[in-house]
Amino acid sequence: MSISSIEAKIKGIEEEKNKATEGHLGMLKAKLAKYKKELLDLSAGGGPGGSSGGDGFGVRATGDARVGLVGFPSVGKSTLLQKLTGVDSKAADYEFTTLTCIPGNFQYKGCDVQLLDLPGIIEGAAEGRGRGRQVIGVARTCGLILIMLDASKPLQHKKIIEEELEGFGIRLNKKPPKIKIKKLEKGPVNIIKIVKQTHLDDQLITKLCKEFRYNSAEVTIRQDATMDDLIDALEGNRIYIPCLYVLSKIDKISIEELTMLSKIPHVIPISGKDEWNMQELLEEIWKELKMIRVYTKPKGQIPDLDDPVILSKDKCTIEDFCLKIHKRLAEEFNYAWVWGTSAKFNPQKVGKNHKLDDEDVVQIVKK
Structure with missing residues (x-):
């Protein structure tokens, strides 16, 4: 389908939304989400990475x-x-x-x-x-x-x-909706509601699932979800x-x-x-940005506080720290000494899975 034809369908659905009932509105929103995904895929640059070529949009990511x-x-x-x-x-x-x-x-x-x-x-x-x-x-x-x-x-x-x-x-x-959708090989759409739903009924949930080709699925909802929450979970690319x-x-x-x-x-x-x-x-x-600074401490020397290793709070284990410095350091890793708020006592001897805090000090001991 061409960009112009998708845009025409989007415009038609937007106009129809204004006079839709609640159940019909859900189906229109689902179709709108699918067409907009197609439009993004077909748009200049081919999707999430931005466009390529000489127009300045294919900028290489640098820094932390x-x-x-x-x-x-x-x-x-x-x-x-x-x-x-x-x-x-x-x-x-x-x-x-x-x-x-x-x-x-x-x-x-x-x-x-x-x-x-x-x-x-x-x-x-x-x-x-x-x-x-x-x-x-x-x-x-x-x-x-x-x-x-x-x-x-x-x-x-x-x-x-x-x-x-x-x-x-x-x-x-x-934050992503607390909705888990598991596609099954056969059977109906099985809905598991951990909390009471005030916006969605079982019929609408099932219709929306089938619109996204989840004809047989297990849907677990752990929040009072809206129609938009469910569509986002079904789309899966938000x-x-x-x-x-x-x-x-x-x-x-x-x-x-x-x-x-x-x-x-x-x-x-x-x-x-x-x-x-x-x-x-x-x-x-x-x-x-939720970044943290981790300082290195060579054996027998004071910590280097001028050049921290920058990590994300989502990826801040000792292994992540080693990989940020060099892949070989992770391969030769034996254990580490950690000073700072992530340590139970200073220093603490830890392994690769230990999670670091902002301004911790780390000394790596190789094999």
């Missing part, structure tokens, strides 16, 4: 973490990139300045962060307007999204950008990414307006031009 800057044109993304990384992204006071994905890197607490200034996203990315699909493709590869909002019109832009990202399977500041809303150009609004807008969850107000509140932004980026 990747952060994407998303926003409407002329909200200050290029200025922020320049202030944090020193990279000139052709900042100017007119729209659509940035035509390609511009990368830059900055250091914070020993962590090397790649920051990507993505071209201005505009309403209608799902229909192929602007470079929206390419922006979304690269955004799916990031560990954190910064949505930049102009302080003079933040809520309008926030809603539009969130809808564009949601439409392509990016879930901001959300990306759950933390997000900060960077409120730029705060020098152009009143204190009263700033106080009100600062109450929005995950909002960091800044002025890139005047470098207001940049330190708080860096600290929030560090927290959301």
